[in-house]
Amino acid sequence: MDSRIQSYYQPALLLAQTPCSSIGITDSCGSSSMTHINESQNASEILQLLHNGQVLMVNSRRRNGLIVIKRFHAEFAGPGAAVGGFYDRDCQAAIPVGNLSLVTPESHEDCQKAYLIRRQWIRLMKQITEKTVPQQRVQKILEQFEQYFDTETVNRVSDEAFALLVGILPQTVAMVRRPSSIERRRI
Known part of the structure; x- marks a missing residue:
């Protein structure tokens, strides 16, 4: 069997972000083990998987996603999206959104x-970045996330x-998210 295709059949890996973050590794027979770790280890575990080139999918049965930080931009992989493989080996960081669950694809299809x-x-993010006014970009991305995730998660x-x-400055995001706090700083 081709080693690339064989990697698709590796055990599923579930990553859950909870107050006492833990990683559950489930093999193909359904048995699992739990290891308690802290949140920064959880993010570093995800990053290590992405750097190793393992192909995973964001679980499509949960409201979750992964922000993959690249050198000059970030990409959001929502439910059902692939992460890892050749395309994410250059990522700098990975930010879980919601109760993240990553699973191994069962087949090539x-x-x-x-x-x-x-x-x-990626196309959804492209549509948002086509807006020329930075504040509109922020408002649109916040609306998209708030439609799918709860306010606390966003x-x-x-x-x-x-x-x-x-593709904007963090100060612009802060200004749109918390306009009153920015105005108070200016006074």
Whole structure:
């Protein structure tokens, strides 16, 4: 069996961001083990998987996603999207959004479908970045995230991450997200 295709059949890896963050590794037979780790280790574990080139999918049955930080921009991989593989080896950081769950594609067809879904998420970000006014970009990305995630989850995403997603300065994100706090600083 081709080593590339064989990697698709590796055990599923579930990453959940909870108050006492833990990683559950589930093998193909359904048995699992839990290891308690802190949140920064969770992000570093994800980053290591992406750097190793392992292809994973964001679980399509949960409201979750992964912001993949590249050198000069960021990409959002929402439910059903592929992460890892050749395309994300150059990532600098990975930010889980919501109750992140990553699973291994079960077949080559699942993998192809996941890459198509990732492309749809990239196209959505492209539509947002086509707006010429930076404040409109921020407003649109915030609206998109708030439609899908709860307010608490959206508030946990940093200004810097949103700025990298839509190609603007973090100060612009802060100004749109918290206009009253920016105005008080100016006075």
